[in-house]
Amino acid sequence: MVIDGKLQLRVLSCSLHRSSKTFWTTTGMFPQELIIGFPKCVKISKVAIQCYLVRTLRIERSTSKDPVGFEQCIEKDLQHTEGQLQMEEFPLPEFQATYLRFVIKSAFDHFVSVHRVMAEGTAENT
Template identity: 30%
Template sequence: MPPAHENRALASAGARVAMTTSSDARHPVENIIDGNTKTFWMTTGLYPQELVVSLPAPVAVTKIILTSTKVAHWTADVSAHEKPHHFERLATQDVEDSDQGLQITTLSLPKADNLARHVRLSATKGHGPFASVHKVAVYGNEPGMMVPTPPPPTAASGGGPPVPAV
């Protein structure tokens, strides 16, 4: 499995788009996982607009970065199941309008071990009737590769509370 600093949501890494709420033959949804910000998926109006990216293997998600235009609010949900169902809310975030430029949004995640096999992204509001998504990047660790949190120090290890002098 690739290291945590590599985008897991790339077609070349085995990711695929499992579902989308709209399609445009000139700007297909597969463009969001090709790694190229010059290609994009264009929504066909109305909100919310959703898409589901299925990763090749479960990932403990540490960061999601979305490159888009005219999206005013994102929500992200994850599912660790083999098939994309039983999603849990991971993050919500408002996005400032970039006046025709690309918006690069790093979603604020509540914790660093959000297990996901599928990521559902929803543009719930827009700064205009149409929006584009240029790139979805999902970063994380293989679930068994999580860095363990060290146990709290104990008196036996010399890290406990001070012992009063007698």
């Protein structure tokens, strides 16, 4: 979707479904990884995530054609309020990425869920 000359990238919405009742869940051991790939290199200015019971989250990026050679962008301990989704936004300096890797390093419980991941940015002219 193009908005005011910018391409807004909706990367993952409820585990590739439009329903708010679907989500991606961990298998119970940590760390857990979720990798999202773009069709080509993009310039990302903001990443947002909606999840439940995530304690420590690290976001990494790769500009390779394959999902390898990741470098850390941000790592944060998230706040948790019982019974509520965690909604975190990460304004990032505009950087290029072909892949984003979300590493859930620890959790408030044995399992966590990721309900939505969104990235906002512009397509590179490559």
